[in-house]
Amino acid sequence: MSKYLWAGLVALFCAATASAGEVKVTDAWARATAPGQDSASIQLVITSDKAGALIAGESGIAKTVEIHTMVMEGNMMKMRAIEELLLPAKTAVSLGADGNHIMLIGLKKPLKAGDKVLFALTIKFANGSKTTVKAEALVKPLETTNNQGHEHHH
Ligand SMILES: [Cu+2]
Numbered sequence: 423m424s425k426y427l428w429a430g431l432v433a434l435f436c437a438a439t440a441s442a443g444e445v446k447v448t449d450a451w452a453r454a455t456a457p458g459q460d461s462a463s464i465q466l467v468i469t470s471d472k473a474g475a476l477i478a479g480e481s482g483i484a485k486t487v488e489i490h491t492m493v494m495e496g497n498m499m500k501m502r503a504i505e506e507l508l509l510p511a512k513t514a515v516s517l518g519a520d521g522n523h524i525m526l527i528g529l530k531k532p533l534k535a536g537d538k539v540l541f542a543l544t545i546k547f548a549n550g551s552k553t554t555v556k557a558e559a560l561v562k563p564l565e566t567t568n569n570q571g572h573e574h575h576h
Contacts, residue, residue: 479524
């Protein structure tokens with residue numbers, strides 16, 4: 423196979439799967455915001471080659487980015503920020519279906535369907551080294567439903 427073709431394949435792969443070599447973020451998406459809404463959640467799948475933990479996030483579109491989980495309080499599901507989300511080696515961890523998500527707080531502008539939200543996640547590995555992986559979330563229409571209804575309280 424010619425090296426030009428290889429280069430093309432590598433470029434395709436990188437475009438499709440935001441990769442820092444050791445950590446992959448795929449299928450990232452957010453729901454368009456309703457009028458007045460100044461926070462939004464991103465759902466995604468993250469896979470780390472080495473055992474580690476997701477410890478921070480950042481986005482130019484929001485003042486703060488937190489890692490959130492859902493907890494049951496009485497009979498209410500509530501969101502809570504967590505310090506870290508463990509990433510077992512070579513395991514796709516899906517943030518979304520289980521209530522975990524990346525939370526954009528203090529949005530600088532509304533999210534509109536079709537927009538792409540650039541963000542970065544920081545992962546700390548078991549040996550103490552860190553990496554930052556950049557990714558983008560596709561904004562889907564507000565009506566998009568997932569299989570769990572929950573409300574965001576901030
Ligand atoms: Cu949240």
